[in-house]
Amino acid sequence: MEERVANGHQVDTRSTAHFLHDYASEQADLRRLYEQAKIDQWNAATDIEWAAPLEGDGGLISDDLVDIHGTRFWDAMSEADRVELNHRITRWRLSTLVQGEHGAMLLCSQLVDCVQGQDAKLFQATQVADEARHNEVLQRYLELRLDGETYGLGGNVKEIFDTLLSTSSWYLKTIGLQLVAETFAVSLFRMLAESSKDPVLRQVCRRILQDEARHMGFAMLSLPEIVGQATEAEHREMEDFAVWALSRTLGGIFPLGAYQDMGFGKAELDEIKQFRRERAAGGDETAFRKYFRRDLHDGLVRNLRKVGLLTERITPSLQSFGIKLAA
Incomplete structure (x- = not known):
C-alpha cells in the first residue's frame, strides 16, 4: 500500500534480511568487482570542474x-528561445535521471539485506x-546550471521503482535494476558524455558511466x-519480469512540461508527438539518437543472452519493442 508523504511518496516494502555468520569470500569475480568499486570511488563535490564556463551558444x-x-x-x-528550450529539455531529462538515481539508492539498500x-x-x-553520489551530482548540476528547478516524477519512473521496491525477490530486483535499467543507463550516459555541449555535463556523465558499467556487471555475474x-x-517469472521492465524502461515519457513552459499548445504538442513516433518508426532519427538506440539494443540482447533470459518465448515481445536479435 502506498501513502503520500510531504515532498514524496511512501512505498510499503517486504524483504528478508540474510545476516551472515561467515564472512569469507566465495565468489572471486564479485570480489574483484567490489575491489574495483573501491578503486573507482570519486567525490561529486571536488572531482568535477564545476566552474568550467559554458561553450558555444550556451546550450x-x-x-x-x-x-x-x-x-x-x-x-x-x-x-534565444532555442537555447531556452534546450535548457528546459535538459532540466526535464536530468530531473528524470536524478529521480531514478534516488530510486536506485533505495533499491540497492534493500539488496544489501536480501x-x-x-x-x-x-x-x-x-x-x-x-x-547516492549520482543523485547528489545530478542535483548539484541542476542547482548550478539550471537554478535548481526540477520537473515532477515521471510516470514510468515511479511505476518502475515502486514495483522494484515492493518486490521481495532479490533476483527480480536485480533483473529490473542492474540488467534492464543499468543497461539503459550505460547507453544513455555514454551518449550524453559524447554529445553534450556543456563540458561540465560531459564530465558528470563520464564519471557516472564508469560506475553504471560496474553495476551492470553485477547482474552479469550474479544472475546466470x-x-x-x-x-x-x-x-x-524471470522472463516476464524482464519483459515488463523493458516495456516500462523503453516506453519513455514525453517532456510535456518543457514544451508547455515554452508556450506550445495542445495541437502543436500532438503534432510533435506524432512526428517523434514517425521518425522513430521510420529510422529517420538524428545521429546521436541512432547511436543510442543501436548501442542500447545491442547491449540488451547481449546481456539478456549472457544471463540466460533471451528465449524464444520472449522474442516476440523484444521485437515489438523494436529490438533486433541479430546482435
Whole structure:
C-alpha cells in the first residue's frame, strides 16, 4: 500500500534480511568487482570542474536531442528561445535521471539485506554509495546550471521503482535494476558524455558511466547461476519480469512540461508527438539518437543472452519493442 508523504511518496516494502555468520569470500569475480568499486570511488563535490564556463551558444545538450530540432517549430524560434528550450529539455531529462538515481539508492539498500553471500553484500554496499553520489551530482548540476528547478516524477519512473521496491525477490530486483535499467543507463550516459555541449555535463556523465558499467556487471555475474537453476515456473517469472521492465524502461515519457513552459499548445504538442513516433518508426532519427538506440539494443540482447533470459518465448515481445536479435 502506498501513502503520500510531504515532498514524496511512501512505498510499503517486504524483504528478508540474510545476516551472515561467515564472512569469507566465495565468489572471486564479485570480489574483484567490489575491489574495483573501491578503486573507482570519486567525490561529486571536488572531482568535477564545476566552474568550467559554458561553450558555444550556451546550450547544454546536443540540439539533436530536442524533438523539434529540424522541424518548422524549430525554424520559427529565435536563437534565444532555442537555447531556452534546450535548457528546459535538459532540466526535464536530468530531473528524470536524478529521480531514478534516488530510486536506485533505495533499491540497492534493500539488496544489501536480501542478497546472499559476502561478496554480493559488499558490492551492493558500494552501489548504495555510488547511487547516492549520482543523485547528489545530478542535483548539484541542476542547482548550478539550471537554478535548481526540477520537473515532477515521471510516470514510468515511479511505476518502475515502486514495483522494484515492493518486490521481495532479490533476483527480480536485480533483473529490473542492474540488467534492464543499468543497461539503459550505460547507453544513455555514454551518449550524453559524447554529445553534450556543456563540458561540465560531459564530465558528470563520464564519471557516472564508469560506475553504471560496474553495476551492470553485477547482474552479469550474479544472475546466470540463479537463472540456470530455476524451475520452469521460476524461469517464466524471470522472463516476464524482464519483459515488463523493458516495456516500462523503453516506453519513455514525453517532456510535456518543457514544451508547455515554452508556450506550445495542445495541437502543436500532438503534432510533435506524432512526428517523434514517425521518425522513430521510420529510422529517420538524428545521429546521436541512432547511436543510442543501436548501442542500447545491442547491449540488451547481449546481456539478456549472457544471463540466460533471451528465449524464444520472449522474442516476440523484444521485437515489438523494436529490438533486433541479430546482435
